[in-house]
Amino acid sequence: MATARGRGFDRLLAYIEESMGFATSMYNDAYLDRRISARMRRNDTEEYRTYQRLLESDDDEKQALLDTLSVNVTSFFRNPDVWEALRPVLRDLTASGRTTVWSAACSDGREAYSLAMLAHDDPQVREDRVRIVGTDIKREILRKADRGEYHASETNDLEEQLAPIGDYERYIDRDGDSYRVSRAVRRMVDFRRHDLIRQSPPDEFDLILCRNLFIYVDSDAKRAVFETLGSGLRPDGYLTIGMTETVPADCRSWFEPVEKRLRIYRNAR
Numbered sequence: 420m421a422t423a424r425g426r427g428f429d430r431l432l433a434y435i436e437e438s439m440g441f442a443t444s445m446y447n448d449a450y451l452d453r454r455i456s457a458r459m460r461r462n463d464t465e466e467y468r469t470y471q472r473l474l475e476s477d478d479d480e481k482q483a484l485l486d487t488l489s490v491n492v493t494s495f496f497r498n499p500d501v502w503e504a505l506r507p508v509l510r511d512l513t514a515s516g517r518t519t520v521w522s523a524a525c526s527d528g529r530e531a532y533s534l535a536m537l538a539h540d541d542p543q544v545r546e547d548r549v550r551i552v553g554t555d556i557k558r559e560i561l562r563k564a565d566r567g568e569y570h571a572s573e574t575n576d577l578e579e580q581l582a583p584i585g586d587y588e589r590y591i592d593r594d595g596d597s598y599r600v601s602r603a604v605r606r607m608v609d610f611r612r613h614d615l616i617r618q619s620p621p622d623e624f625d626l627i628l629c630r631n632l633f634i635y636v637d638s639d640a641k642r643a644v645f646e647t648l649g650s651g652l653r654p655d656g657y658l659t660i661g662m663t664e665t666v667p668a669d670c671r672s673w674f675e676p677v678e679k680r681l682r683i684y685r686n687a688r
């Protein structure tokens with residue numbers, strides 16, 4: 420059935436899915452349309468059909484569209500209140516033993532490193548017991564994550580992002596414009612590629628952070644991701660989602676709110 424945006428739009432989505440390998444069927448149409456229309460404006464193109472012809476003949480435009488579709492916006496300590504609320508969670512988990520954490524859809528790794536720095540920073544957290552796995556669907560972003568180096572010119576104010584950790588220079592080696600996460604912090608995190616919609620969890624975890632992905636995906640994909648997360652969580656494990664995101668109604672009984680406003684839950688199954 421054709422969507423409200425018409426046949427040209429549907430054909431274009433089918434082309435992106437089949438020939439460019441981006442699963443458009445999993446993302447919501449309004450989000451896809453906003454992103455595609457932005458590229459069309461950059462190319463002075465008004466018709467979806469004309470834009471599809473451009474994609475068919477121009478590899479640079481294909482790459483530019485793929486970059487636009489997978490939004491990687493992130494920061495250190497995004498929503499600082501959430502990180503404060505994660506301190507007691509980490510204390511509780513590490514008091515009982517080895518603690519495995521999954522930063523799912525981790526983008527360039529700043530979320531995973533925030534957790535590692537928090538573990539170092541909090542005197543009541545045993546950081547030697549914490550292992551973190553960061554995963555994302557996008558290979559290039561994982562290479563950046565693995566390096567753990569960020570440049571002031573590429574992002575919003577890094578000092579401001581790092582403010583919640585106080586004396587951040589204990590965990591970051593700074594050289595002018597470049598901020599590299601220290602070796603001791605990097606050592607706690609492993610990065611690998613993983614598709615949350617199509618793959619089962621890479622392990623079982625005590626704490627999963629999966630934040631700011633659901634805003635882009637449609638309801639079927641959202642449910643698939645919650646199934647993946649639910650099956651990757653240990654009994655009594657914790658889950659945190661983005662502050663503007665919600666658990667779908669039919670998965671709500673799987674997770675008991677711990678801090679409702681901050682979207683921190685505990686496995687209830």
Ligand SMILES: C[S@@+](CC[C@H](N)C(=O)[O-])C[C@H]1O[C@@H](n2cnc3c(N)ncnc32)[C@H](O)[C@@H]1O
Binds near residue numbers: 523526527560632
């Ligand atoms: C906006 S970023 C969120 C980064 C971080 N979690 C945060 O809240 O700051 C969304 C990330 O989801 C990733 N992503 C999109 N679809 C995915 C999928 N099916 N499986 C895993 N990651 C996905 C994108 O590549 C992107 O890096």
